[in-house]
Amino acid sequence: MHQDTICDLYLRLSLDRDGKTAIERQEADCRAWAERNGLTVRKVHIDRGRSGYKSVERKGFDSALAAVTAGVVGTLVVWKLDRLSRKGIGQVGQVLDDIEETGGRLVSVIDRVDTSNDSDRAVVAMLAELARTESKNLGTRVSHAKRYLRSKGQWIGGQPPYGLLVDPKTKKLTHDPQHAVYARLIADEALAGTSLVNIARMLNEYEVLSARGGQWNAASIMQLLRSPAFAGLMPETETVESDDGERKYKSRVFPYRDPETMDTVEIGEGIITVREREKIIRQLEARTFVHAGRRRPKPEGTALLTGLIFCGVPGCERRMHRVGNSYQCMARRAGNQCPGASALADRVDDYVVERFLAKLPALEPDDPLVVAIADRWVHRTDPETFAKRDAIKAEIDDEEARLADLEDARYVRGEFKGAAAVERYNRLAERLRERMDGLRADFAKLPMPSVDVSPMLDGELLREAWKASEDADRRGRLSLAIDRVKVSKGKRGQRFIPEQRVRIESAALDEDMTL
Numbered sequence: 001m002h003q004d005t006i007c008d009l010y011l012r013l014s015l016d017r018d019g020k021t022a023i024e025r026q027e028a029d030c031r032a033w034a035e036r037n038g039l040t041v042r043k044v045h046i047d048r049g050r051s052g053y054k055s056v057e058r059k060g061f062d063s064a065l066a067a068v069t070a071g072v073v074g075t076l077v078v079w080k081l082d083r084l085s086r087k088g089i090g091q092v093g094q095v096l097d098d099i100e101e102t103g104g105r106l107v108s109v110i111d112r113v114d115t116s117n118d119s120d121r122a123v124v125a126m127l128a129e130l131a132r133t134e135s136k137n138l139g140t141r142v143s144h145a146k147r148y149l150r151s152k153g154q155w156i157g158g159q160p161p162y163g164l165l166v167d168p169k170t171k172k173l174t175h176d177p178q179h180a181v182y183a184r185l186i187a188d189e190a191l192a193g194t195s196l197v198n199i200a201r202m203l204n205e206y207e208v209l210s211a212r213g214g215q216w217n218a219a220s221i222m223q224l225l226r227s228p229a230f231a232g233l234m235p236e237t238e239t240v241e242s243d244d245g246e247r248k249y250k251s252r253v254f255p256y257r258d259p260e261t262m263d264t265v266e267i268g269e270g271i272i273t274v275r276e277r278e279k280i281i282r283q284l285e286a287r288t289f290v291h292a293g294r295r296r297p298k299p300e301g302t303a304l305l306t307g308l309i310f311c312g313v314p315g316c317e318r319r320m321h322r323v324g325n326s327y328q329c330m331a332r333r334a335g336n337q338c339p340g341a342s343a344l345a346d347r348v349d350d351y352v353v354e355r356f357l358a359k360l361p362a363l364e365p366d367d368p369l370v371v372a373i374a375d376r377w378v379h380r381t382d383p384e385t386f387a388k389r390d391a392i393k394a395e396i397d398d399e400e401a402r403l404a405d406l407e408d409a410r411y412v413r414g415e416f417k418g419a420a421a422v423e424r425y426n427r428l429a430e431r432l433r434e435r436m437d438g439l440r441a442d443f444a445k446l447p448m449p450s451v452d453v454s455p456m457l458d459g460e461l462l463r464e465a466w467k468a469s470e471d472a473d474r475r476g477r478l479s480l481a482i483d484r485v486k487v488s489k490g491k492r493g494q495r496f497i498p499e500q501r502v503r504i505e506s507a508a509l510d511e512d513m514t515l
Helices: 023-036 059-069 089-101 120-151 180-191 196-205 218-226 274-287 345-362 368-381 383-411 419-445 459-467 471-481
Strands: 006-013 040-048 075-078 105-108 164-166 173-175 235-241 247-255 288-291 294-297 309-311 320-323 326-329 342-344 482-487 502-506
Touching: 006 023, 006 059, 023 040, 023 075, 040 059, 059 075, 059 089, 059 383, 089 105, 180 196, 180 218, 180 274, 196 218, 218 274, 309 320, 326 345, 342 345, 345 368, 345 459, 345 471, 345 482, 345 502, 368 383, 368 471, 383 419, 459 471, 471 482
Parallel strands: 006 040, 006 075, 075 105, 309 482
Antiparallel strands: 164 173, 235 247, 288 294, 320 326, 326 342, 482 502
16 A cells, blocks of 8 residues: 555654753654664654643644544654653553554554554553553652752742742742842832733833733733742642543642641742732732633623634734723733724624625625635534545645656756666656555545535525524634624724724635625
8 A cells, every 4th residue: 555655753752851862862763663664754743842641732643643544654653652642541542543443553663562463552551551650650759859849948940920030059039130120010019009901001111021021911910919929938839630640730829838837838038028919919809700710800791703803903913802892902901012992892793793694695605705614614513534634635735746846857957867767767756656646545535524504695594593593603603704803993083984994804715805
């Protein structure tokens, strides 16, 4: 088969530090194995700084698995099985099933495991569970080390709050001579009752950069003021244990208490005192609420165009949210430097909805917008199939580009001269054509999901369905046809004219096409 002589490599490293197994070494060993076994490496998928134990997104892992399960390659090579996953046989077993279903195989170079051998599957199961146990034990050792450092009042790692530094000798917090004065200014303004937005605006106007070098906003100010370390107290992040035994960090940070005395532990100098921190937190809690573990501004409802509406001011184009009766630019509300577009929400909603309901029934079935709507809808119904189709299509495009370059090399650049060179060209070209034929055959075998968009093109049915829907479903319908709704800034005292200030960018490929 066309994919039997081609393989992909998957490389992963949780922390790319000295003393760790470098990505480069993994790739060298995997390529050497592929060469010894007569395989051509097609692509290298890499996840740097991504854990194989925690539930985190791994784009390299996803693309590697899609390639082998779609039949783009016949072999997936990893340096060691724990590079693939540290979640045990639960995840690894599913990966093996998916690979074997398409006739592929998984190879671990260091473990000397090849799943094309039936006996190796038991070895894979054992190694997978060993990797999971090792990660769990490592987490336990790290927890013990952190507990020891906390008992000594020493900083356990990470970036300290703005305005503070870690003393390299004592491992305790001390004032940053460059930023402590601004940190104290933030605290004084908060104690005086100044809103977080106005504090952020003041800092941005005077070009005082945040800890990460960007602009301040209300969220970053709140996070700083609520940090226990900002008051010289040892911080601790709340964690929860999932069903599979994995411990996950949540967003809430609180003062650490010694498990024996239950007293808070000092970590060095703070920008504010403990009493000042308590006062600031009381003020913040009066103006905010807790949702999904995060403290947010008081609720103001979910609007129809949430996630679709953006500020149309050039250079800003940040999201807008409904605040009271208006959609307002969140960059402006967060204290960033933007003049801030705003418009009456009901007027914008009515305009966008009427354009949507009137535009769709007027379209022909082959209109680019109808095609785009159908494409988005069908991708929502079966994302896994489309991941495989996309992987094969991308490989076909790459092989076509290689063949075109090969033909240019012979007929344009004249690089193949003489009988032996022409024979080599013919061999290479034939191999590429066979590869493309095999890929196209695999592509044709994959099902092509379809949807019936005709109800959206029937004006009466569309309006009836709209009236019977909730806002969440209405947003879903709008997002099939609309990419963005942009609202430009109006002039004070001037009547709101939607046609002049609202631009609806459709999902059609033509960027100039608006609803």
